[in-house]
Amino acid sequence: MKKVYLVADNVYSPLGATTTQNFEHLVNGVSGVRQHDDKALSEDPFFASLFEKVYFQIDERFTKFEHLLIASLTETLHGVDKKISDKKTVLIISSTKGNISLLETEESSPELDERIALHTSAKKIAKYFGFVNEPIIVSHACISGLVAMITGMRLIQSGQYDHVVIAGADVISKFVLSGFQSFQAVSPGLCKPFDADRDGINLGEGAATVILSTDKPTGEAIELVSGAISNDANHISGPSRTGEELYYAINKAMDAAGLKPEDIDFISAHGTATVYNDEMEAKAVTLAGLQHVPLNSLKGFYGHTLGASGLIEAIVSAQSLKQNTIIPTKGFSKQGGANPVNVCSQLISTPLNSCLKIASGFGGCNAAIILTKSQQDIS
Template sequence: MKKVYLVADNITSPLGATTAQNFEHLVNGVTGVRQHDNETLSDDPFFAALFEKGYFQTDERWTKFEHLIIASLTETLFGVDKNIAGKNTVLIISTTKGNISLLETETPGPELDVRIALHTSAKKIARHFGFVNEPIVISHACISGLAAMITGMRLIQSGQYDHAVVAGADVISKFVLSGFQSFQAVSPALCKPFDVDRDGINLGEGAATVILSEIKTEDEAIELVSGTISNDANHISGPSRAGEELYYAINKAIDAGGLKPEDIDFISAHGTATVYNDEMEAKAVTLAGLQHTPLNSLKGFYGHTLGASGLIEAIISAQSLKQNIIIPTQGFNKQGDDNPVNVCSQPISKPLNNCLKIASGFGGCNAAIILTKSQKEI
């Protein structure tokens, strides 16, 4: 089986325009989540991680969603071999909402139907950067980012491509925010993942890009060892109460990576700070025998960035492996689940080799990937 490496990446978020800027802010405990009083998004004040007004370019060719994808791709592709867009490369776009905000501003009709379609944006972006192959769109609720990485990994391992450029983004509109508010799932304050007092999510905007390749560009690189997807087949919005289906994905990913539970150095959880999501994750982690493994959630820094969340959090996990630092869980104070897990409340510095990244989403979807520090060859 071919090995697949993370050879370049970018995070574009309210915390910074590069991965390095983002990671530095996380290490220093800086969060992008704050209170907003914006009546175009909500009648009431709300907490979220949003880009500053004026960040998005005024250009009729591109929507906010597309602008974010382009910004992240541009930063990632800068300095990369120009052949990266050739026939041996596939572009994969990850998002949950895409241009859904156009429903709020445009007149319904055939033109809007075409413009709002995810494949329309993907093809425009592919042409902009000169990708010659048909782009792939992955829109699979909140596991979209991880599902896109797994898809890229499998396409490389199957021999169809040498490289996969995976980019994901979502922006927050009134349509998106009101949807979560209708579920009573939005916290009125800063979110508290895995905490006894957690009461809902904060949303966030962001984009991320990672280039996967069978070609190792550095002596020490991060390898995407394995990835698995499962489904609860339980409920359209509520996660399984048992956690067995996420456990299945975790167990399969660890086994496919040739590892054992004790080999996992830390877990990057989905950690939305809703009562049921965090409880389900804690049960799944416990079933996997990983309840003592250090675990974090980044939602207190970024909010829930939907289709970009899996990518952003996987890239930060890769940086954690490289720099041997586990980022703490912003907002966590006291254990709040019947199955206690080892939630990081302070930064941890220690040698790190293997990370388990997990995510879950509406429709009962679950995903798990293993990232491993590929050691220098002697």
């Protein structure tokens, strides 16, 4: 089986325009989440991690969503020779909402229907950068980013491509925010993942890009060694009550990687800070025998960035492996739930070799991937 390496990446968020800037802020406990009073998004004040309007240049060819993708891709591709115009390179775009906000500002028409379609954005981005292959779209609720990485890994392992460029983004609009508010799922303050007093999510905007390749990069290398997907078949918005289905994805990913619970050094959880999601994740982690493994959620720093969240959190996890540093769970203070897990409440510096990244989303979807340091890099 071909090895799949993470050879370049970018996190583009309100915390910074590069992965390095983002990781430095995380280490220093800086969050992008703050209170906003924007009547264009909500009648009531709300907490979220949003870009300032000055982040976006004026170019009517592209929407804010597409500008985010372009910004993150530009940072990632700078100085990286991955033969963008090569037939063995493909672009994957990950998003849950894309240009859905255009429904709020444009008149209904066939032209709008075409403009709002994700494949339209993907083709515009592919043309902008010079990709020659038809881009691939992954839109699978909140696991979109991880599904895109698993798809890229499989495309490489099957021999169809040597390089896969994966970019994901989402922006927060009134449509998106009001949807979560209608579920009464939005916290009135800063979110508290896995905490006994958790009361809902904060949303966030962001973009991320990662390049997967068969080429081992110079220096310390991170491998995407396995991934698996499952579905609860339980409810359109409510997660499984047993955690068995996420556990299935975790177990499949660990089996494919040849790893046992004692081999996992930390877990990057979805950790939305809703009552049911966090409890379901805790149950799944416990079923996998991983309840004692250090676990974190980054939602207190980024909010929930939807289709970008899996990519952002996977890239941060890869950086954690390189830096031998586990980021704490901002907002967590006391254990809650019937299945206590080892939530990181402070920065941890320790030798790290492997990470389990998990995510879940509406429709009952679940995903898990395993990231490790390349075995040649482990002394």
